[in-house]
Amino acid sequence: MPIISDVREYLDELTEIRRDIHAHPEIGFTEERTGDLVAQKLKEYGCEVHRGLAKTGVVGTLRKGNSLRAIGLRADMDCLPMQEHNEFAHRSTQDGLMHACGHDGHTTMLLGAARYLSQTRNFEGTVHFIFQPGEEGYGGGRVMVQEGLFEKFPCDAVFAMHNKPGIPIGSMAIRPGPMLAASDRFDIRIKAKGGHAAHPHLGTDPFVIGAQIVMALQTITARNIDPVDSTVISIGFMKGGSAYNVIPDDLHIGGTVRSFRPETRDLLEQRMTEITAGTAALFGASATCDYRRGYPPTINHADEATFAADVAAEICGEEQIDRNVAPSLGGEDFSYMLQRVPGAMMWIGNGPGEGGCLLHNSRYDFNDSALPVGVSFFARLAERFLAPQE
Numbered sequence: 442m443p444i445i446s447d448v449r450e451y452l453d454e455l456t457e458i459r460r461d462i463h464a465h466p467e468i469g470f471t472e473e474r475t476g477d478l479v480a481q482k483l484k485e486y487g488c489e490v491h492r493g494l495a496k497t498g499v500v501g502t503l504r505k506g507n508s509l510r511a512i513g514l515r516a517d518m519d520c521l522p523m524q525e526h527n528e529f530a531h532r533s534t535q536d537g538l539m540h541a542c543g544h545d546g547h548t549t550m551l552l553g554a555a556r557y558l559s560q561t562r563n564f565e566g567t568v569h570f571i572f573q574p575g576e577e578g579y580g581g582g583r584v585m586v587q588e589g590l591f592e593k594f595p596c597d598a599v600f601a602m603h604n605k606p607g608i609p610i611g612s613m614a615i616r617p618g619p620m621l622a623a624s625d626r627f628d629i630r631i632k633a634k635g636g637h638a639a640h641p642h643l644g645t646d647p648f649v650i651g652a653q654i655v656m657a658l659q660t661i662t663a664r665n666i667d668p669v670d671s672t673v674i675s676i677g678f679m680k681g682g683s684a685y686n687v688i689p690d691d692l693h694i695g696g697t698v699r700s701f702r703p704e705t706r707d708l709l710e711q712r713m714t715e716i717t718a719g720t721a722a723l724f725g726a727s728a729t730c731d732y733r734r735g736y737p738p739t740i741n742h743a744d745e746a747t748f749a750a751d752v753a754a755e756i757c758g759e760e761q762i763d764r765n766v767a768p769s770l771g772g773e774d775f776s777y778m779l780q781r782v783p784g785a786m787m788w789i790g791n792g793p794g795e796g797g798c799l800l801h802n803s804r805y806d807f808n809d810s811a812l813p814v815g816v817s818f819f820a821r822l823a824e825r826f827l828a829p830q831e
């Protein structure tokens with residue numbers, strides 16, 4: 442596979458960096474050690490380094506020539522709040538924290554591209570290497586944009602990639618338009634009238650009402666939304682009660698909602714609110730649904746998605762590129778960057794997802810064999826986007 446041959450020379454160092462980050466995971470907005478490592482490497486490679494956007498964000502900049510064109514390449518640095526169950530030497534040293542989404546790989550691949558581009562400087566214009574904190578629910582990408590990322594570092598286009606188990610090493614996938622879903626959260630609070638569990642007729646039971654609400658919510662995706670328009674409503678928890686023989690007064694249900702289209706998102710919020718209140722009223726109780734919008738959908742811009750696929754094909758071969766992959770119901774805060782600047786996000790194959798090795802699994806590990814592919818992809822994106830004008 443024609444990955445950039447120079448990259449092979451420092452693959453050992455990159456693997457070491459990747460495993461070091463894996464062993465020292467940091468949760469959203471606390472990426473101090475990771476940020477230090479990134480800043481130190483960027484300086485070593487000869488980049489200008491800016492720190493402090495969204496607390497722990499780091500931006501490295503390389504300039505060459507007088508061209509005003511600029512490209513942004515983005516990686517995320519944070520881990521997940523979960524216990525790692527791997528036993529290899531580079532497993533997490535932090536209890537309850539783990540790089541289970543491969544962001545250690547993203548950060549390393551972008552550092553590798555910074556190293557290559559600073560050595561070769563085969564471009565005209567500016568490359569901004571954007572290392573963002575807190576992708577996993579903290580909206581670090583949103584905060585960077587709000588704090589002036591693209592005013593301080595103007596970009597004509599911005600690109601990112603995410604590792605994906607189930608896609609072979611050396612393959613990549615993308616699609617124009619919706620790539621990942623909008624990701625929202627909800628809290629349903631049922632207020633009923635509890636009492637002795639042996640005398641349920643003297644009150645209203647929040648569990649029976651909650652069970653009805655959970656089932657009724659699924660009719661929104663099945664009966665209110667166009668079947669070809671993908672949506673998900675998933676319950677993440679139901680909390681209530683404390684004794685075998687007591688019916689409690691209240692029940693708290695929470696979960697996530699995923700969608701792609703703005704009008705569908707509006708309909709989901711409206712129907713969830715109606716069904717919650719209506720079902721509770723039907724059984725003589727009351728309930729509210731607090732629907733909170735999270736990340737918007739990640740929408741790839743058509744021209745930039747084609748450009749990214751062309752660059753990926755140059756590295757991996759056209760037959761290894763899926764240019765029309767199915768959208769994922771996962772969410773991404775790279776979406777906030779794509780709302781401001783044209784660009785695209787690409788999947789990079791992490792190899793087979795067998796043996797529980799899926800994203801957010803306690804045995805997940807970024808596959809170091811993907812490093813040369815990702816470094817080459819980021820580097821060539823910059824070289825092709827900023828190709829010297831004849």
Ligand SMILES: [Zn+2]
Nearest residue numbers: 542577800801
């Ligand atoms: Zn994740």
Ligand SMILES: [Zn+2]
Nearest residue numbers: 542544576603
């Ligand atoms: Zn992720």
